[in-house]
Amino acid sequence: MDDRYRQYFENMPCYVTVHDREFRIVEANSRFRRDFGDRVGDFCYRAYKGRSEVCPDCPVEETFAAGAGQVSEQTLVTAAGVELPVRVRTTPIHDRDGRIAMVMEMHTDLREARQLRRMLDESKARLAQLFEEVPCYISVQSRDRVIVQANRKFRETFGPAVGQSCYRVYKHRDEPCLYCPCEETFADGLSREHEEVVVSADGRKIDVLCTTAPVRDASGEIGAVIEMSVDITQLRELQSQLTSIGLLVGSISHGIKGLLTGLDGGIYMVNSGFAKGKPERVTQGWEMVQRNVDRIRSMVLDILYYAKDRELQLEPIDVALLVGETVEGLQKRAADFDVAISADVQGDAGQFPGDLKAVRAMLVNILENSLDACRADSKADAHRVRLTVRRFPPFMDFVIEDNGIGMDRETLDKIFTLFFSSKGVSGTGLGLFVSNKIVDKHGGAIQVTSEPGKGTTFRVRLPLEAKPSTQPVAC
Amino acid sequence: MAPGRLLVVDDDPDILVYVASLLEDNGYEVTTARSAVEALAVLDGRRPDALLVDVLMPGRSGLDLLVSLRRSPGWRDTPLVVMTGMDQILRDDCQNYLGNQNGVRGPDAVLGKPIDPPTLLAVLKHLLPERGGVSDGRLAQP
Numbered sequence: 001m002d003d004r005y006r007q008y009f010e011n012m013p014c015y016v017t018v019h020d021r022e023f024r025i026v027e028a029n030s031r032f033r034r035d036f037g038d039r040v041g042d043f044c045y046r047a048y049k050g051r052s053e054v055c056p057d058c059p060v061e062e063t064f065a066a067g068a069g070q071v072s073e074q075t076l077v078t079a080a081g082v083e084l085p086v087r088v089r090t091t092p093i094h095d096r097d098g099r100i101a102m103v104m105e106m107h108t109d110l111r112e113a114r115q116l117r118r119m120l121d122e123s124k125a126r127l128a129q130l131f132e133e134v135p136c137y138i139s140v141q142s143r144d145r146v147i148v149q150a151n152r153k154f155r156e157t158f159g160p161a162v163g164q165s166c167y168r169v170y171k172h173r174d175e176p177c178l179y180c181p182c183e184e185t186f187a188d189g190l191s192r193e194h195e196e197v198v199v200s201a202d203g204r205k206i207d208v209l210c211t212t213a214p215v216r217d218a219s220g221e222i223g224a225v226i227e228m229s230v231d232i233t234q235l236r237e238l239q240s241q242l243t244s245i246g247l248l249v250g251s252i253s254h255g256i257k258g259l260l261t262g263l264d265g266g267i268y269m270v271n272s273g274f275a276k277g278k279p280e281r282v283t284q285g286w287e288m289v290q291r292n293v294d295r296i297r298s299m300v301l302d303i304l305y306y307a308k309d310r311e312l313q314l315e316p317i318d319v320a321l322l323v324g325e326t327v328e329g330l331q332k333r334a335a336d337f338d339v340a341i342s343a344d345v346q347g348d349a350g351q352f353p354g355d356l357k358a359v360r361a362m363l364v365n366i367l368e369n370s371l372d373a374c375r376a377d378s379k380a381d382a383h384r385v386r387l388t389v390r391r392f393p394p395f396m397d398f399v400i401e402d403n404g405i406g407m408d409r410e411t412l413d414k415i416f417t418l419f420f421s422s423k424g425v426s427g428t429g430l431g432l433f434v435s436n437k438i439v440d441k442h443g444g445a446i447q448v449t450s451e452p453g454k455g456t457t458f459r460v461r462l463p464l465e466a467k468p469s470t471q472p473v474a475c
Numbered sequence: 476m477a478p479g480r481l482l483v484v485d486d487d488p489d490i491l492v493y494v495a496s497l498l499e500d501n502g503y504e505v506t507t508a509r510s511a512v513e514a515l516a517v518l519d520g521r522r523p524d525a526l527l528v529d530v531l532m533p534g535r536s537g538l539d540l541l542v543s544l545r546r547s548p549g550w551r552d553t554p555l556v557v558m559t560g561m562d563q564i565l566r567d568d569c570q571n572y573l574g575n576q577n578g579v580r581g582p583d584a585v586l587g588k589p590i591d592p593p594t595l596l597a598v599l600k601h602l603l604p605e606r607g608g609v610s611d612g613r614l615a616q617p
Contacts, residue, residue, distance in 0.1 A: 256560075258490070264493065
């Protein structure tokens, strides 16, 4: 061995020894000498393990027999008596005739690797525990929308979900959701935050704030998306109640101020009629007082009606009749706005179960919204609003299309929020909020698509078989 | 000389009768309209010195009427008083609405409902000083 290779051999950061056929050590590097002493000429089984005979699984012996290098794990005992787990690799050394003359052994210390593996196992266990016990719903979804992992709270709420489609588990749907935050995260690798209403295994509706994040593999590719959803049902219910109270106070206040003005007017007319000796003015004033007292009475009754959550009064609704009456009632307003409003009931749509008053209010709200969207649009095209209805089992499908001003994404995200109005003073921010509640209460769904400058389409689906949700609705 | 010709716009007929009587009793010449569309038709034939306009009305709102007038060269400077029973949240909504109308000048005055007659008369006197108005904005005895 020339000096250069001798230097490499000496400084190898592991134990390196060369053995003859009689298991004697013929060469040993400095690290071996440091921990096992100068054992050249001694038997390897004695030097490495303190044994008096050849080890039963001796890698040197196996290398001589097989003619090829071996790998195994052994436990050595150092000169100081320390047990040392090692990985042993052997290599045959051939003479000029090609016969195996000696075997070289390299021993790598496994203590550090084992320590790292133990730490890794502990970390994995801690992460698994965290994943399992964290008090929100966590699922990991594949690119084809299949849940590959779910934590304990998720399984308890949504049932055994692994292997099933996320839309089936989360929403009891047969097809993917219109908007899927996971799909977007798969597409661009960015996290998404999204508010959703999901349905538990026992049919309970849960408001969740859902956050997604990509799960990348070693090469940086997105292999899965993790979805974490926090239950905000109570928060939303509380918020809804508070805003309802705020809205009620605002409406009452506005209404009362108008009625007080009317009452003031009546009193003024009565007083001035007496003062000026004009009995007809007194009569006119007194009628104004009576009328406004009646309006106050009626308003108080209305407030009591609105303030109380009421159950749906389901009855068979004749679709053609409903649509005809609703659109007829809006013809004058549409004409004022110079908008053509039309209805098309396709085929024999028949009947469906619903609360007539609530469903009509819902349709009027959406249609009025569409009319306003046309009125607000300055483009020269003729404006139109069209209501199309068809029986599409298991739903009655209402489609309301307009070619009005349209909405951007931000507006679209907020349209069902109480008090949100994009229409300035002409909107109270109540109509679509209530419409959404009415549809939800019937066990249906509203989908909205819109494009600024082109128009908006509302698709309302109401079930043909009554399956109202359990939440009361103010409508 | 009448202290001024006024157009009062409100969808509530009782309020129209009241405000018109009150103003006529104080010397003003009053025309009424029950909607923004009707008001525009009235304005086609006569020229009031000022308008009193309700905000929330079916069809076009009082603010829509205001925007139409402010954008019309012949009516841009005609004083317009808004009468409203709206709370602050809706007043803010009005302001946002006007803010989106490319800098249209807002109303010359906003009067809350129920209307306080001395305030209404004082506002009109302030807006129409050259017309004389009723002295010191005091309410004429009925």
